[in-house]
Amino acid sequence: MMDNDVIVKTQDLVRSFEFGETEVFALNGVDFEVYRGEFACVLGPSGAGKTTLLNMIGGIDYPTKGRVIVDGETISDYNKDDLNDYRRDSVGWVFQFFNIVASLRAWENVGLALEFQGIKDKNEIKSRSYDILKKVGLEGKELRFPSQLSGGEQQRVAIARALVKKPKLIVADEPTGNLDFVTGQKIAELIRELNKEEGTTLIVVSHDISITQYADRVFHLRMGKIEKIENQISNSNYKKVRV
Numbered sequence: 338m339m340d341n342d343v344i345v346k347t348q349d350l351v352r353s354f355e356f357g358e359t360e361v362f363a364l365n366g367v368d369f370e371v372y373r374g375e376f377a378c379v380l381g382p383s384g385a386g387k388t389t390l391l392n393m394i395g396g397i398d399y400p401t402k403g404r405v406i407v408d409g410e411t412i413s414d415y416n417k418d419d420l421n422d423y424r425r426d427s428v429g430w431v432f433q434f435f436n437i438v439a440s441l442r443a444w445e446n447v448g449l450a451l452e453f454q455g456i457k458d459k460n461e462i463k464s465r466s467y468d469i470l471k472k473v474g475l476e477g478k479e480l481r482f483p484s485q486l487s488g489g490e491q492q493r494v495a496i497a498r499a500l501v502k503k504p505k506l507i508v509a510d511e512p513t514g515n516l517d518f519v520t521g522q523k524i525a526e527l528i529r530e531l532n533k534e535e536g537t538t539l540i541v542v543s544h545d546i547s548i549t550q551y552a553d554r555v556f557h558l559r560m561g562k563i564e565k566i567e568n569q570i571s572n573s574n575y576k577k578v579r580v
């Protein structure tokens with residue numbers, strides 16, 4: 338295997354939390370690799386450590402032990418400022434509860450990601466935001482506020498916001514968890530299409546088995562450990578499939 342095909346790698350990743358006298362292990366030795374352009378799904382029951390794992394990869398938290406390497410850089414060694422820069426510039430986050438700003442219009446929510454990156458040109462921000470909203474199927478709804486959009490549409494805005502900065506990596510924490518089944522399926526399909534079109538590496542964590550049908554590989558996480566990896570070769574959109 339060529340190492341430069343690996344974009345995300347964790348080595349013996351441990352994250353524990355002090356809880357009075359005891360130590361709770363949210364992650365207990367996770368070795369995990371995601372290939373460039375891959376759609377990886379981490380599936381596991383509540384409490385398995387999914388959000389904890391995503392927080393390490395997405396630049397929100399540090400491991401107690403072990404390393405997180407993204408594109409050859411050991412991000413778990415970064416100081417707080419560098420980790421914040423990494424998260425802002427290289428990672429698109431999508432959350433279960435969308436986390437979009439109620440007082441901003443759809444396009445302004447998307448544009449915020451560009452403003453955070455220091456882009457000042459309003460015309461550029463607006464045109465890039467409109468373009469990406471079109472891509473996620475929200476053409477004509479750019480001026481709406483979140484309260485004027487359905488749950489599925491709000492999640493599309495959140496996905497657009499993650500995509501607009503062309504991140505190396507998109508990480509999604511239960512992106513369909515707060516949607517009805519049909520809307521959730523549509524969002525899962527959209528995520529899949531975008532992954533194919535843009536070639537963006539995608540890591541989705543979920544306890545919802547229906548999203549796994551779109552993934553290249555499914556990692557089963559249980560009690561802080563990867564139990565099993567399933568290769569879904571029929572889905573694979575990247576050429577070198579490994580078993």
Ligand SMILES: Nc1ncnc2c1ncn2[C@@H]1O[C@H](COP(=O)(O)OP(=O)(O)OP(=O)(O)O)[C@@H](O)[C@H]1O
Nearest residue numbers: 354361362363382383384385386387388389390544
């Ligand atoms: N800040 C924290 N302090 C103490 N324990 C924590 C903390 N964050 C997570 N844990 C514990 O770590 C374990 C894993 O939590 P995590 O949130 O990663 O699970 P999850 O797989 O995302 O679950 P869910 O599907 O319910 O979102 C749980 O037992 C949880 O209680």
Ligand SMILES: [Mg+2]
Nearest residue numbers: 387388389510
């Ligand atoms: Mg979680």
